Amino acid sequence: MYSSLVLSVFAIGIGTAEAVHKWSNVKIGGGGGFVPGIVFNEKAKGVAYARTDIGGLYRLNADDSWTPLTDAIAQSASWNRWGIDAVATDPIDPKRVYAAVGMYTNSWDPNNGAIIRSSDSGNTWSSFNLTFKVGGNMPGRGMGERLAVDPNNNKIIYYGARSGHGLWKSIDQGVTFSKVTGFTAVGTYVADPTDNSGYSNDIQGLAFITFDSNSGTVEGATSRIFVGTADKTTSVYVSEDAGATWRAIPDQPTGNLPHKAKLQPAQNVLYLTYSNTTGPYDGGTGSVHRYDITSKTWTDITPVKGGDLYYGFGGLAVDLQKPGTLMVASLNSWYPDAQIFRSTDSGATWSPIWEWAAWPDQNLYYSYSTPKAPWIDNSRQADDTKVLGWMIEALEINPFDSDHWLYGTGLTIYGGHDLTKWDTVHKVTIESLADGIEEEAVQDLASIPSETILLAAVGDVGGFTFKKSLSTVPREGWLTPLLTTNTGVDYAGNNPTSVIRVGNSNEGKPQAAISTDGGVSWSVHPGAQTGQYGGKVALSAGADAVIWSTTSSGVLLSHDSGTFSEVSSLPSGAVIASDKRNATVFYGGSSGTFYISTDSGKTFVKTTALGSAASIRDIAANPTLAGDVWVSTDVGILHSTNYGTSFTQVSKSLTNVHQIALGKGSGSYWNVYAFATGPNGDKLYASGDVGTSWTDIQGGQGFGAIDANPLAASKDTAGLVFVGTNGRGVFQGSGTVLATSVSSAVATLKTSTRLSSVLTARSTKTKVITTPRTIVISSIRTSMESSSGTIPISTSVTGTVRKWDQCGGQGYNGPTECVTGTVCTRQNEWYSQCA
Numbered sequence: 001m002y003s004s005l006v007l008s009v010f011a012i013g014i015g016t017a018e019a020v021h022k023w024s025n026v027k028i029g030g031g032g033g034f035v036p037g038i039v040f041n042e043k044a045k046g047v048a049y050a051r052t053d054i055g056g057l058y059r060l061n062a063d064d065s066w067t068p069l070t071d072a073i074a075q076s077a078s079w080n081r082w083g084i085d086a087v088a089t090d091p092i093d094p095k096r097v098y099a100a101v102g103m104y105t106n107s108w109d110p111n112n113g114a115i116i117r118s119s120d121s122g123n124t125w126s127s128f129n130l131t132f133k134v135g136g137n138m139p140g141r142g143m144g145e146r147l148a149v150d151p152n153n154n155k156i157i158y159y160g161a162r163s164g165h166g167l168w169k170s171i172d173q174g175v176t177f178s179k180v181t182g183f184t185a186v187g188t189y190v191a192d193p194t195d196n197s198g199y200s201n202d203i204q205g206l207a208f209i210t211f212d213s214n215s216g217t218v219e220g221a222t223s224r225i226f227v228g229t230a231d232k233t234t235s236v237y238v239s240e241d242a243g244a245t246w247r248a249i250p251d252q253p254t255g256n257l258p259h260k261a262k263l264q265p266a267q268n269v270l271y272l273t274y275s276n277t278t279g280p281y282d283g284g285t286g287s288v289h290r291y292d293i294t295s296k297t298w299t300d301i302t303p304v305k306g307g308d309l310y311y312g313f314g315g316l317a318v319d320l321q322k323p324g325t326l327m328v329a330s331l332n333s334w335y336p337d338a339q340i341f342r343s344t345d346s347g348a349t350w351s352p353i354w355e356w357a358a359w360p361d362q363n364l365y366y367s368y369s370t371p372k373a374p375w376i377d378n379s380r381q382a383d384d385t386k387v388l389g390w391m392i393e394a395l396e397i398n399p400f401d402s403d404h405w406l407y408g409t410g411l412t413i414y415g416g417h418d419l420t421k422w423d424t425v426h427k428v429t430i431e432s433l434a435d436g437i438e439e440e441a442v443q444d445l446a447s448i449p450s451e452t453i454l455l456a457a458v459g460d461v462g463g464f465t466f467k468k469s470l471s472t473v474p475r476e477g478w479l480t481p482l483l484t485t486n487t488g489v490d491y492a493g494n495n496p497t498s499v500i501r502v503g504n505s506n507e508g509k510p511q512a513a514i515s516t517d518g519g520v521s522w523s524v525h526p527g528a529q530t531g532q533y534g535g536k537v538a539l540s541a542g543a544d545a546v547i548w549s550t551t552s553s554g555v556l557l558s559h560d561s562g563t564f565s566e567v568s569s570l571p572s573g574a575v576i577a578s579d580k581r582n583a584t585v586f587y588g589g590s591s592g593t594f595y596i597s598t599d600s601g602k603t604f605v606k607t608t609a610l611g612s613a614a615s616i617r618d619i620a621a622n623p624t625l626a627g628d629v630w631v632s633t634d635v636g637i638l639h640s641t642n643y644g645t646s647f648t649q650v651s652k653s654l655t656n657v658h659q660i661a662l663g664k665g666s667g668s669y670w671n672v673y674a675f676a677t678g679p680n681g682d683k684l685y686a687s688g689d690v691g692t693s694w695t696d697i698q699g700g701q702g703f704g705a706i707d708a709n710p711l712a713a714s715k716d717t718a719g720l721v722f723v724g725t726n727g728r729g730v731f732q733g734s735g736t737v738l739a740t741s742v743s744s745a746v747a748t749l750k751t752s753t754r755l756s757s758v759l760t761a762r763s764t765k766t767k768v769i770t771t772p773r774t775i776v777i778s779s780i781r782t783s784m785e786s787s788s789g790t791i792p793i794s795t796s797v798t799g800t801v802r803k804w805d806q807c808g809g810q811g812y813n814g815p816t817e818c819v820t821g822t823v824c825t826r827q828n829e830w831y832s833q834c835a
């Protein structure tokens with residue numbers, strides 16, 4: 001009944017009932033960013049959460065996939081809710097889950113943080129808004145967890161804050177929190193005192209809270225609680241009276257910062273990892289310690305020494321079913337790879353997951369594949385030796401399954417289901433297990449009328465072409481050239497399989513690439529020079545001219561694949577677009593002034609100032625009609641039918657408009673999509689009647705801040721629209737945009753007006769991001785990077801082994817003679833070194 005009513009209303013084009021679009025991720029499937037924390041519930045089988053620094057919180061499913069949980073709360077004004085600085089799962093009521101949310105403690109994030117709580121496994125949330133900020137994408141975000149639920153009384157929750165705000169406690173299941181005045185340490189370490197931005201010079205604060213479930217109770221509350229702080233002198237504190245009083249633990253390690261602390265109740269032992277920085281990118285030394293709670297003694301159980309200790313330790317996993325079995329990970333070993341160690345004797349001896357054979361060969365005690373996200377393996381840089389990853393702060397063994405383990409990296413989640421084989425055949429199976437986690441920072445999108453449905457330019461993991469399916473993980477990212485970050489993408493209106501992209505990786509190689517098959521295969525643009533990078537790009541309708549509004553070198557032009565040279569008549573940083581039908585026309589916008597070029601980009605002429613507009617944000621050209629151009633500004637959307645000679649404002653109901661896109665509508669007209677401030681606030685709106693009326697098609701779906709959302713729309717499928725996010729990948733939305741009324745005066749958007757066989761994409765767009773929300777993680781590092789100068793690479797492959805290099809061990813076939821002054825010294829059964 002309902003649907004036939006809607007259909008009939010739609011048929012006469014005057015409907016008022018409007019549906020919100022249905023939203024889901026375009027499937028990239030491999031994580032795409034840093035996963036600083038994973039927690040398993042210790043009492044309920046299969047309950048686990050993964051937190052990300054810019055892409056929200058996820059829940060583990062039985063089939064290894066993940067479900068996003070925090071989309072609804074990351075609306076435009078609350079975009080900082082996708083920064084998750086800590087997560088805790090309730091060991092008494094496993095449906096309860098808590099998270100500390102907020103992105104930055106400095107001016108980049110205007111909002112305070114919050115402790116959010118859910119009693120239905122993260123499906124819905126309530127929040128306690130803090131009176132200060134939380135730094136989910138700040139230094140030290142992999143330390144933790146900073147949030148913990150009392151295992152004896154789940155009304156009690158502790159939170160360890162940054163910025164000097166200390167320790168906080170809830171006694172009402174997270175409805176309210178108040179400061180623990182008896183705990184005075186604040187963790188005064190700062191990552192970089194010389195940084196003036198507030199980002200790296202903020203006080204790091206508290207690192208973790210760990211309850212001792214063995215310790216008994218005081219009035220129902222767990223009596224012994226450990227708290228770690230970011231402090232190189234005194235970092236680990238304990239309360240023996242359920243948090244009433246606190247003292248530093250005597251004889252504790254100094255010189256480094258604790259990252260993780262895990263209790264093994266069966267041993268009455270606390271294990272801790274340390275690094276000399278808070279991470280996540282650095283760490284030049286560190287340690288692993290065991291604190292015996294019964295005897296109150298500390299033991300240094302660091303797996304490596306001397307020159308081999310060129311990294312700090314992050315990830316720490318304890319097998320709760322096998323007392324004495326634990327694993328630790330290097331926080332960052334940039335060359336040749338991360339290192340993971342496992343001990344079955346409480347840290348007395350360790351075995352590594354790889355070791356040097358005859359350099360540069362490694363003996364690998366794992367097999368590796370990425371079937372759930374083939375692009376991870378297929379798009380690896382040829383000269384990158386790293387397979388296991390980097391930035392490993394999250395390392396977990398399933399408390400109910402000793403074979404199941406997971407670890408988070410700067411790129412994805414890895415893990416496997418045969419971990420105990422480490423102790424028998426010393427060979428485990430590792431695969432990417434981040435299916436469902438979409439953490440990409442999307443820079444630009446294009447949807448073109450060909451088999452290529454979508455081109456997505458993304459930060460850190462390059463970019464992806466989706467042909468035919470949006471739910472099949474791409475086999476490859478954009479290769480040849482592999483640019484770690486692509487910032488702009490566009491294609492030719494009259495020749496839609498001609499595509500161009502630009503990047504800002506600036507690794508001493510050209511940052512523009514072209515494709516003539518819709519983005520399947522690419523080659524370097526022959527006219528791109530090193531040092532030109534970033535920004536957006538526009539390809540002329542005939543594919544022979546390229547305008548590139550760079551971040552490095554102003555606005556550039558290339559003709560017929562020639563060298564890019566500066567276009568002085570368009571201001572640096574201008575918004576650009578190509579006309580999609582007239583091959584000699586480009587558009588530009590800067591501040592409130594509109595520009596046109598009619599000579600294929602050689603010169604741009606100011607045509608008109610756009611009324612009271614002070615800021616042109618985006619330009620979308622009609623896919624089928626030359627000279628028909630739509631411009632988004634701070635005061636609204638303006639429309640021209642004469643190449644920008646004159647404009648009319650299409651509707652007063654939208655202001656503060658960011659990206660706009662034209663896509664196939666249900667009837668005779670192009671739909672117009674716009675991120676803007678409108679009747680429902682800062683949302684994605686759509687018009688099916690050429691801009692006369694606008695509908696909120698976003699609904700409860702969160703996309704983060706509207707000024708950070710690239711937008712594109714299908715030219716082939718009515719109502720299909722794509723939204724890029726700064727940390728939650730690409731969303732696709734489907735639905736019908738109903739037409740309320742159509743004014744004949746603006747009927748230029750009729751899809752049938754021109755050659756429907758040469759439908760074209762919307763033009764390029766420049767997104768205005770007012771705050772730098774993505775701290776770029778160099779996900780695909782080239783080899784030989786190290787945060788220390790002491791990379792233990794043996795250069796002697798034929799005879800004498802250098803100091804600190806391997807000279808023996810089970811499975812080792814390399815040279816065994818040590819240089820004069822050193823002897824081959826056994827570390828464990830797997831490893832001997834010259835020392």
Ligand SMILES: *[C@@H]1O[C@H](CO)[C@@H](O)[C@H](O)[C@H]1NC(C)=O
Nearest residue numbers: 077078111112114127128129
């Ligand atoms: C908490 O902050 C969020 C985001 O700013 C806001 O939407 C919400 O209304 C606030 N809640 C309360 C109880 O103040």
Ligand SMILES: *[C@@H]1O[C@H](CO)[C@@H](O)[C@H](O)[C@H]1NC(C)=O
Nearest residue numbers: 276277283284285787788789
């Ligand atoms: C960490 O250790 C490395 C190696 O010793 C050293 O180069 C680096 O300066 C240290 N960093 C800090 C912040 O202590």
Ligand SMILES: *[C@@H]1O[C@H](CO)[C@@H](O)[C@H](O)[C@H]1NC(C)=O
Nearest residue numbers: 581582583584585598626643
């Ligand atoms: C393209 O635009 C130019 C400049 O406005 C105009 O002179 C020319 O006739 C147009 N070409 C076509 C094919 O419309």
